[in-house]
Amino acid sequence: MTLNDLGFNKQLDNYRIEQGLDSFEVARVISEHKDRYTVKTAANEFDAELIGNLRFSAESKHDLPAVGDWVAISEYDENKALIHSVYPRTSILERKAIGKLGETQIIATNIDVGIIVLAVNRDFNINRIERYLTICNSSKIEPIILISKIDLIDASELKILLNEIKKRIKNISIIAISNQSQIGIDIIKQKLTKGKTYCLLGSSGVGKSTLINSLMGKNIMITKEISDSIDRGKHATTHRELIVSENGILIDNPGMREVGITDNSEALEITFDEITNLALNCKFNDCSHTNEKGCAIIEALENDELDNDSYLNFQKMERERNFFDSNQEERKKKDKDLGKLIKRVVKQRKKHKF
Known part of the structure; x- marks a missing residue:
């Protein structure tokens, strides 16, 4: 090597x-x-x-x-x-730190491609895909969407599911796979490039570790059996780990229950570019896109030219971004005030000492 x-x-x-x-x-x-x-x-x-x-x-x-x-x-x-x-980082894949206002948590660094993995069973949620896309766009890394465990549904159900994704998410590679039957595994291998780093993103039990085993051709990652009670694989990965393969470098992650949005407005604009482009055609520059006449977004919603669920998810994530931004500024102010206090105390001690 x-x-x-x-x-x-x-x-x-x-x-x-x-x-x-x-x-x-x-x-x-x-x-x-x-x-x-x-x-x-x-x-x-x-x-x-x-x-x-x-x-x-x-x-x-x-x-x-x-x-x-x-x-x-x-x-x-x-x-x-x-x-x-x-060394300096080319990219930082991060999310809002859980339970910590205005702070971020690094998922991994120096990533070339984010592989977003969702299973067709309980994990499937297009809103979640848009969240993962946003943190990828925030880091300026290429995303790929993998829909796993397709052996659990028939061909007609899979077609409906893929059409639902494509209706809301455009110009992103979407690959349907099964680690059991190995369907789609060769397609993923063809997309991997030696020397590039790929980070797997997804909830617990969607098959990320099993996918790595399939790509490596051997069982190097611990996996657990499917739970009958919740119809998903049990969580096996407990920490982030980088694995080097012949086809590329893979990073496995513990499953994420929360995918919190940080303060990057550009990333949201890229993820929801259809909404961003519509907003440019609004009658007023300060349009709230809620009830104004001449709002291009409202007209698109009324004419079924824009997916309502996608717009609702955009609004929710935008509120989270604004909330994160305000708390980050508040935390910076507190840190600054604390720094001033420490300097003042040190100065007073020096003064009394002499």
Whole structure:
């Protein structure tokens, strides 16, 4: 295996030389466990930890390594290494942090393609697809939609389901697959490119780990049997993990119950480009698209030219984006006020000391 097989490129190599990191080994983070990491070089894997300076100089979790990151390391014991620096990221796939207002959570970094996986049974929800598309668009990475477990429905049901998706989502590759019968697996393999990184996104039990096993041709990921009570696979993946295959680099993720939207309005505009384009034709620049005469969106809804469910989902996600944005500004203000308070206390202590 070479570093190129892991996704290393000329731009990263130039950065390594320019920043004087050529005395360190190059590695990629393949898994993260709290404060410890597993990193992979062209020849070995290491249990790695951060040097103190890197840990204490980090202003937020975004400054710390994540799965997919390139890092500069040095070996200090058998299969152990220290992480000295994190290379610049080409993309950051993230969502709103669960239970934390105005904060984001990194899913993975340096992703080329997001593979959105939904099962035809209980998991299927076009609103959820639009959410995944939005976080992909926010990161400026190409999305592919996989509809899994098609062996659970007949051909006519599948056709109806695919038509429902295509009615709302345009110009995105949609592949129907079955890990049981292997239908569609060869089509996915043809879309994978050696050296590119693909991140699997989806809820628990939709078959992401099983898909990786199918693509690898061997059982490298733990999977669990289907639950009769909820008609879905049981969740097996407990942490993010990067796997290198002959066809590309795959990142498996724990299932996401929530796909929270951050403050990227451009990503929403890309996902719902039909609505965005209609809004440009509204009579008023400040149109709320709710009850104004001359509103192009309202006219499109009334004439069945725009899907109502898609518009409702857009409105909901836009409200979430605005809410996230306001809480992020509030959090920044609190951080700023706290910084001022600390400086004031330090200044007063110095004054009383002398």
